Amino acid sequence: MSTSVPYFSLTQQNQALRAELQAAINRTLDSGAFCLGPEVEAFEKEFGAWNGSQHVIAVNSGTSALHIAALLLNVKPGDEVITTPFTFAATSWAISYCGAKPVYVDIDPVTYNLDPAKIEAAITPKTKAIIPVHLYGHPCDIEAILKIAAKHKLGVIEDAAQAHGAAIGGKKVGNFAPLTAFSFYPTKNLGAIGEGGALTTSDPELAKRAVALRNHGCYRRYHYDEVGYNYRMEGMQGAALRVKLKHLDDYNQKRRALAQYYTEKLQGLPLTLPTQLANNKTAWHLYVIRAANRDALSKYLNDQGIGNAIHYPIPLHLQDCYQNLGYKEGSFPVAEQVSRECLALPFYPEMPLEHVDIVAKAIRQFAA
Numbered sequence: 001m002s003t004s005v006p007y008f009s010l011t012q013q014n015q016a017l018r019a020e021l022q023a024a025i026n027r028t029l030d031s032g033a034f035c036l037g038p039e040v041e042a043f044e045k046e047f048g049a050w051n052g053s054q055h056v057i058a059v060n061s062g063t064s065a066l067h068i069a070a071l072l073l074n075v076k077p078g079d080e081v082i083t084t085p086f087t088f089a090a091t092s093w094a095i096s097y098c099g100a101k102p103v104y105v106d107i108d109p110v111t112y113n114l115d116p117a118k119i120e121a122a123i124t125p126k127t128k129a130i131i132p133v134h135l136y137g138h139p140c141d142i143e144a145i146l147k148i149a150a151k152h153k154l155g156v157i158e159d160a161a162q163a164h165g166a167a168i169g170g171k172k173v174g175n176f177a178p179l180t181a182f183s184f185y186p187t188k189n190l191g192a193i194g195e196g197g198a199l200t201t202s203d204p205e206l207a208k209r210a211v212a213l214r215n216h217g218c219y220r221r222y223h224y225d226e227v228g229y230n231y232r233m234e235g236m237q238g239a240a241l242r243v244k245l246k247h248l249d250d251y252n253q254k255r256r257a258l259a260q261y262y263t264e265k266l267q268g269l270p271l272t273l274p275t276q277l278a279n280n281k282t283a284w285h286l287y288v289i290r291a292a293n294r295d296a297l298s299k300y301l302n303d304q305g306i307g308n309a310i311h312y313p314i315p316l317h318l319q320d321c322y323q324n325l326g327y328k329e330g331s332f333p334v335a336e337q338v339s340r341e342c343l344a345l346p347f348y349p350e351m352p353l354e355h356v357d358i359v360a361k362a363i364r365q366f367a368a
């Protein structure tokens with residue numbers, strides 16, 4: 001059966017923004033500034049103003065932003081970096097790219113984010129930093145994590161790839177830790193028309209080094225103080241992101257309304273629904289439920305033409321590439337249980353409420 005309720009779609013957004021995006025692309029074509037340039041600089045200023053961040057360093061992906069952040073903390077071979085096993089793999093790549101070792105800590109069963117109560121037991125003399133993630137747009141307990149980091153003199157990087165606009169006590173994520181990485185992958189709350197990412201910081205020295213690291217380690221043309229990378233944002237992406245940034249609050253508001261409607265419609269079912277903690281504002285990147293019989297439910301929805309997805313089916317400590325770390329099944333019971341039970345339902349700002357009705361009805365039929 002063809003999919004009647006898509007899991008995700010950019011079609012309507014692209015259509016609605018077509019004229020604005022084409023004008024932005026034309027501006028870039030006319031200027032010829034294809035790598036960094038004025039559109040990227042303007043986007044950095046505008047995103048900084050939107051997020052309350054002093055310095056924004058636009059790069060070519062969220063993964064690059066995380067890698068630069070780890071380099072800025074001088075993460076090196078022999079170091080350990082504490083992070084969550086339940087996230088997109090790139091969070092750990094940043095650690096591995098620096099030759100350091102990811103050390104996983106189990107997650108909180110409500111927010112699915114790094115559990116601060118379990119962090120101190122994982123700290124060793126080799127620990128250099130902590131990288132928490134605001135998964136699915138739900139803020140992690142960054143304040144508790146920062147306290148632990150300060151006590152043990154550790155660096156902290158927020159992975160806010162899925163959390164543009166999430167806030168704690170009215171303060172947006174990306175303003176707590178010294179460094180934050182954002183992704184602008186097209187499906188993110190703020191998405192480019194290709195790859196994109198940014199690093200934010202309030203520290204001018206870190207910002208200066210990040211600007212050099214994203215551009216071959218170049219502080220002055222053809223002078224290389226350290227080995228750098230080609231992590232520059234393309235001009236076209238800066239121009240497109242400026243268009244989409246203007247609509248981000250509206251998109252996030254639509255996500256919030258959809259999440260609320262899903263939560264109303266799914267009440268009383270044998271599912272765990274996503275929770276927004278009292279002091280927090282969730283960016284609702286995804287709407288993820290938990291079901292004991294997840295695989296059967298996923299198949300049932302697929303059979304009904306209802307898209308769905310599993311973020312993430314295998315926690316990082318059980319991935320083949322990290323077998324050398326020595327973890328095994330049972331190492332992180334909460335992360336393992338959540339990866340067996342999580343199911344992301346159709347969700348994107350332009351999704352019609354009637355589609356939520358269709359999904360909720362199908363889940364009720366399945367439960368019956």
Ligand SMILES: Cc1ncc(COP(=O)(O)O)c(C=O)c1O
Nearest residue numbers: 061062063088090091161183185
């Ligand atoms: C939590 C998390 N971290 C990092 C990344 C990496 O971002 P990108 O795909 O832009 O490299 C992503 C997104 O894909 C993500 O979801």
